[in-house]
Amino acid sequence: MTLTPTALVLLGLLLAAWTVAAIWAVLAARARQKRAEASQRHARRLGRMVDESPALPLLVRVDGRIEAPLRLANWLGLEKVPQYLTELDGERVDGGSGGLSTEKLAELTEAVRRTQRTAAPFRMVATPRGSTRSLALRGHLADPQVSPGGAALVWVFDFSDSESELVQLREDAARARGDFAALVGLIEAAPMPMWFRSPDGDLRLVNQAYVRAVAGEDARSVAETGVELIESVDGLTARQVALQSFARKLPIERMVSATIGGQRRALRVSDLPLGDEGVAGYAVDVEEMEELSRDFRAFRDAQRAMLDQLSAGVAQFDVRRQLTFANQPFQRIFALKPTTMLDPPPFERLLDLARDAGRVPEARDFPAWRRERAGWFTASAPQEEAWTLADGTHLRVVGQPLPDGGMMLIAEDRTEQLRLSAVRDTLLRTRTATFDSLFESVAVFAPDGKMQLWNRRFAADWGLEDTFLDGHPRIEALLDRISQKLVHPGRVRQVGDAIRSATLDRKQREGRATLADGRTLEFAGVPLPDGNGLLTVLDITDSQKAEEALKQRNAALEEADAMKTRFLATMSYEFRTPLTSIGGFAELLQAGLGGELSEQGNDYVAAILSSVARLGEQIDDVLDLSQSEAGLLPLAQEEIDLLPFVTKLVEERAAAIKAGSITLDMRGDRSAGRLTGDRRRLGRAVGHLIDNAIAATPSGGRILVELSGRKGKAQIVVSDNGPGMDAATLARALEGIKVAADGKTIERRQGLGLPLARQLIEAHGGTLELLSEPGQGTAAIVELP
Incomplete structure (x- = not known):
């Protein structure tokens, strides 16, 4: 099947549209994907x-x-x-x-x-x-x-961190509030006045101490009225001083006086600026501190005055080792000149000056020696040294560190002390030698009964061993040994009593002890000044024997004295009765009662009467002298006027003076006065002196009898210009009857006149003094009270 061009065009357009749609879809998907990815990224973000x-x-x-x-x-x-x-x-x-x-x-x-x-x-x-x-x-x-x-x-x-911070802040805030409350309470309870001023210087807050100080009612009224605690000083009030502190932003501290509680007190006032808030102030009562400061200064002055009286040298150094004080003995010991104390040197310089003066020991390294002594400042204990100076001075130096970092240096001259110590040692040795050389035995006991000292004779007298005494035995042990040596051991208590009496009772006590070997010891406890007791022991065996012999001899002498007394009592009758009979018969014969006598018979009778009178006088002299020496002479108490009394004595001897062709010079007046005594015996004494002068004066010589009164005493002077006597003859002339050398018989010295005169004058409380020189004569001076 063939496609038409239109179909191809349409198909092309469709494919193109499809392609565009696919591209748009892809682009749109990419855009959505990008938006989705962006949304995911945003969501993840x-x-x-x-x-x-x-x-x-x-x-x-x-x-x-x-x-x-x-x-x-x-x-x-x-x-x-x-x-x-x-x-x-x-x-x-x-x-x-x-x-x-x-x-x-x-x-x-x-x-x-x-x-x-x-x-x-x-x-x-x-x-x-x-x-x-x-x-x-x-x-x-x-x-x-x-x-x-x-x-x-x-x-x-x-909010853990925030909570921690909040907790910390809350704690800080609570602590701050507590601290603020405590601070406010502390300020209120503070014993010192405290206040706060506003920037213009007015008082805003004061504490209770401030209120009490100004005697206000409460803090608010005191702050509102502006009562000031501090008075004006140098024309400036407390408010003006606070404003100065606030303006300068510097604290100001000053010492002022204020009246608080009726008393003037010294205050240390401080004003402290607190930023822009104001000025705080407080006042510290420093009156007690000032008193303490004054007392400290007075104490320091008294201490330094006392230190000047010490024999030891004392110097004070501060923490900088600078000499701050040195007493007079310190300056004298270290030979410091007065100018040195005007600018006191540091310690090291002081040692240099002392070294220059020869007052520190010789040191091979003197700087090192000085550094060692400077170390005394940081020593933990006092430092003591003995310094021997070149001149023989011995110093005891003590460095006493002080808590403030200074030091006190003490220097004591111990030269004399050491010399006395040597003398003391010598004395101790001398005492020991003296103790050992004493005839007595001695021992010293302490109050606690311990034997301290003894000599060698102590051990010999008591028969004690040296080893026993070397142990310084106590009284109990010593008495135990001594009791073994006594005849009666129980009497050893007397020795202990004597020691205790001397050491404890501080009384002297004596006693005797008889030893078993026949010796007799006499002991005595004597208290010593140092609190010890001295026991002295003496062997009196020989002296006791001599005492017995003396007692026997004394008994014989007492018997002889009794015999003499009996002899003197009977001698007057036995001598005077025959003499009186002889004289009586002679007078009868002279009177012719026996018949007329021849001239030669009368001469014989006259000679008999003269001899009887002379013998009677001699008997009286012997009796008076014997009684005077025996203390048995009786004295009559008669009132005697001395001038006629002496004149009569001279007149009675006028015939003898004339027969000797002697010139008599008698002087006297009534100033001699009167006295009470035995007229007969005092006349015999003075008559003997005149008779001795007549007998000693040659023919043509001269005798002076002078009577005077001197210083309440009568003085009789009988002097002659005879041949005089030497000292030996003068001494024999004054001797009379005395005990013979055998102590039992009595012997007579030649001449009784002067001895009898002396005895009779002394019996009247007077004195007889003989002065004689060969060829110058003799003078007898009698003083009677």
């Missing part, structure tokens, strides 16, 4: 944006089915998104290790149902189990285009 957004959607349908991205499951701690809302607790998905808690899930379910029924939105917060993530859920009714049929759309936000 939107999905990705949703996945990356801070809020994830949770679509809950009416039947409880849910739609949510996998990321939400991860937030909830689930491996995949469950199908229903009730499965968000994770029990059906992974066994309950994630998801919401039962309570939160119930709350979410109720909120979703309420939204689906009422279209009311809701908000809640939830934390998945086992997670610290905080999720915020905001639900509302979903748009019909999203899900028709009343589904609920819940947006889930992860």
